[in-house]
Amino acid sequence: METAEPTRRRRGGCGRHPEWELVIGVRTQTSKPHPTIQLYVDESDRQRVFHAVADPTRRRILDELAKRDDQTLYELCVRMLTDHGLDMTRQGIEKHLAILEEAGLVGSERRGKYRVLRLDAGPLLRDVEPWVRRLTGSGSER
Amino acid sequence: MRHMEINVMSILVDDQDKALEFYTKKLGFVKKHDVPIGDAKWLTVVGPKNLDGVELLLEPDWNPMVAKEVAAFKAALVENGIPFTSFACDDVQAEYDRLKALGVEFSQPPMEAGPVTIAVFDDTCGNLIQIAQMAK
Numbered sequence: 001m002e003t004a005e006p007t008r009r010r011r012g013g014c015g016r017h018p019e020w021e022l023v024i025g026v027r028t029q030t031s032k033p034h035p036t037i038q039l040y041v042d043e044s045d046r047q048r049v050f051h052a053v054a055d056p057t058r059r060r061i062l063d064e065l066a067k068r069d070d071q072t073l074y075e076l077c078v079r080m081l082t083d084h085g086l087d088m089t090r091q092g093i094e095k096h097l098a099i100l101e102e103a104g105l106v107g108s109e110r111r112g113k114y115r116v117l118r119l120d121a122g123p124l125l126r127d128v129e130p131w132v133r134r135l136t137g138s139g140s141e142r
Numbered sequence: 143m144r145h146m147e148i149n150v151m152s153i154l155v156d157d158q159d160k161a162l163e164f165y166t167k168k169l170g171f172v173k174k175h176d177v178p179i180g181d182a183k184w185l186t187v188v189g190p191k192n193l194d195g196v197e198l199l200l201e202p203d204w205n206p207m208v209a210k211e212v213a214a215f216k217a218a219l220v221e222n223g224i225p226f227t228s229f230a231c232d233d234v235q236a237e238y239d240r241l242k243a244l245g246v247e248f249s250q251p252p253m254e255a256g257p258v259t260i261a262v263f264d265d266t267c268g269n270l271i272q273i274a275q276m277a278k
Contacts, residue, residue: 071223071250072222072223072224072249072250072262073222073223073224074222074223074224074225074249074250074262075223075250075253075262078253078255078260079253079255081255081256082254082255082256112247113220113221113249113264114220114221114222114223114249115221115222115223
């Protein structure tokens with residue numbers, strides 16, 4: 001019987017926005033080298049932005065928030081339901097909003113009695129747009 | 143066959159006098175019952191074109207047994223823009239314009255949502271109320 005004995009180690013820098021190389025090895029009983037799985041974990045702001053927009057529901061949330069500033073959570077839920085037929089729980093939307101807020105794409109603030117949501121396209125211009133322009137060769141960043 | 147009818151629905155208000163003022167003078171409902179019960183009242187209003195219709199009970203929210211929980215519930219709804227209930231109207235945009243002119247605060251201006259147009263306003267008694275109009 002083989003016993004899996006996972007070993008983990010981290011390599012690479014550990015700065016404010018570390019890009020870690022995580023090496024997860026599995027050792028067998030016979031101590032023969034086992035293929036290692038290398039997992040690259042990018043914890044940069046840029047990665048958070050790409051992760052946030054990789055999900056179709058979160059892209060729809062951004063589309064809806066772009067239609068009007070200062071929406072309440074209720075308005076966003078109504079828009080998601082009527083425009084996309086998505087009957088999401090408030091918790092489901094909150095989970096996606098948390099990821100979008102973490103990436104800096106959505107801000108929320110109190111306005112009087114209400115908490116309102118606002119789209120911030122800044123991170124897209126900072127992290128996504130230059131990359132697209134570089135690949136498509138249409139910008140100065142070549 | 144025996145059956146029940148809905149004759150009253152209630153909304154929890156922080157001040158019954160203020161609520162009566164708002165629901166009659168601003169919204170245009172008509173007072174139906176006003177019966178003293180202890181230090182509160184059995185206070186209801188009805189729609190002006192349907193005096194025998196469903197009554198809205200303007201019910202005190204300060205019952206000490208549940209006041210804290212009720213306050214937390216109402217605040218959470220308001221914070222997220224969620225209306226406590228919804229009233230029907232013929233023309234949401236016209237009603238929005240009329241109420242705005244009377245100083246009523248809206249958390250959501252008129253918006254089309256599938257087959258309905260909706261808007262949400264503050265009733266000044268701790269609740270958000272939606273008005274909705276079905277597409278013709």
